[in-house]
Amino acid sequence: MRVGLAFNRKPQTLSPQARHDHYAEWDDADTIKAVAGAIATRHSVIEIEADEAIAETLKRARPDIVFNIAEGINSPSRESQVPIICEMLRIPYTGSDGFTLAACLNKARAKEIMSYHHIPTPPFEVIEHAQQRVNGLRFPVIIKPLWEGSSMGIRNDALIFERSELPSRLERLLKEYRQPVLVESYLSGREFTVALLGNGEDVRVLPIVEINFGELPAGAHPIYSYEAKWIWDTPERPLRIFACPAGLDDTLRARIEELCIRAFRALGCRDWCRVDVRLDAEGSPHVIELNPLPGILPDPDENSCFPKAARAAGMSYHELILEVLSSACARMGLP
Ligand SMILES: Nc1ncnc2c1ncn2[C@@H]1O[C@H](COP(=O)(O)OP(=O)(O)OP(=O)(O)O)[C@@H](O)[C@H]1O
Ligand SMILES: [Mg+2]
Known part of the structure; x- marks a missing residue:
């Protein structure tokens, strides 16, 4: 071809x-x-x-x-x-098609669709201007630009504990990113990211990756922030921030896998997607967001979850890329 x-x-x-x-x-x-x-x-x-x-x-x-x-x-x-x-x-x-990619990039839209399908995702409000107040959310909350990825705008200080701090922080983020801000209840449990491949009944979940916050510098909040992704983690001094396969008992693993497949289908994802999941304080998994155009840094020393999960499943980088291609061809009946 x-x-x-x-x-x-x-x-x-x-x-x-x-x-x-x-x-x-x-x-x-x-x-x-x-x-x-x-x-x-x-x-x-x-x-x-x-x-x-x-x-x-x-x-x-x-x-x-x-x-x-x-x-x-x-x-x-x-x-x-x-x-x-x-x-x-x-x-x-x-x-995925244009609709799914746009819906997943807009975190509020993705969460609305998940809510309709009863897929657990943290409660949220969208703030469009600095005068608007957040009413119903339990603190702490995390604030993020509505339609970014790669932790853009989610710095270590995105986690907010005091209601009184929120207005000034929202104002700063609104100004810096010139887009609405998603304010979301913070989930304090373990975090996972889950790579999926395929379509229909054949959607395959690769070994689950856990984000190990113990690797972050002392005093950093347990979130996979911009600093954690792009500043503290360098090829010279990589953070050993991922564990794959994550240490999970069969019940929780099955629950997370099922949750991610449901989210994949609800958003209409195709061929591949990486789903970010976090447990609440009681240990129940929730979907934070979906990445239907997942990051795929090729160098194993650079932390990139999808290729890492593929390697844990015994697939090389080449095999991963070719599998996405063959999933797409099979889906469209191409030779
Ligand atoms: N509601 C939440 N509760 C706890 N932690 C959260 C929550 N939302 C986001 N986080 C933390 O912030 C990180 C980045 O958030 P999110 O995945 O929404 O951003 P992103 O920029 O789209 O990420 P990606 O690089 O995967 O595209 C998460 O990996 C998680 O550690
Ligand atoms: Mg994410």
Whole structure:
């Protein structure tokens, strides 16, 4: 097959106007190269930059399928850009469709859909302007920009214990990210992230990853914050923050797996997705959010959950990428 790899590449340098984390979710050259390399073991690869010219690029290249890892540009629905353009051009693509990607990127929408399906997710309110008050939530709460990922805007101080502190913190976050803020009850139990592969009755849960907060610097809150993801964890001094497979008894593991499959289906995910889960103080699992375009850093020394879970299941990076591709082909009846 001729496979088009659609991506947004991190720029080498940040423009002076850009926020420091503006491109945190975009892929670096190593990831793009690794995914292209994996696909190239079986197919020919056409690299497709998901920029403003992508429709023209796709029309010219006419790949048999697009392998989509593009995070998109500018908008709260940015992750939908590649899927929607592929649909317009009738080019098959891997992964979830534009609706699912946009719904999962907007954490409140994803939580509304989960609530309808009785999938446990922490109570929340959405704040759109600094004068708005949070009423019904139990403290502590965690605050996050509504439509970001990669822990953008979720710094160590995103956890708020005192109601009186909230207004000034909300004001700061609203200003910095220019988007509504999700205020969510904090779950104090263990945290897991769960990689799923496949479709329909064949959705497969890979070995569960636990986030080990004991590895964070002394005094840090037990959350997988921006600092934990991108500052405290470096290739030179990696935090041993993941345990995979997580130490779980069969009952809890089965409960978490079932919860994640239900969330995957409720949001209409396809081919792959990583679901973040946390236990409440009583030990019951809740879904925090879904990542239908999961991070896939190739270097085992860089902490990346999906490839880590795949390795624990005995799959190499290449096999993981090829499995996503074959799930997509099977789903669409492509050879
Ligand atoms: N309600 C909550 N209770 C406890 N911890 C939370 C809650 N919401 C978020 N966190 C913590 O903050 C981290 C980041 O939150 P979340 O997964 O929503 O952000 P993200 O930026 O979308 O993450 P990703 O990198 O997976 O895209 C979580 O991994 C978890 O440690
Ligand atoms: Mg997350």
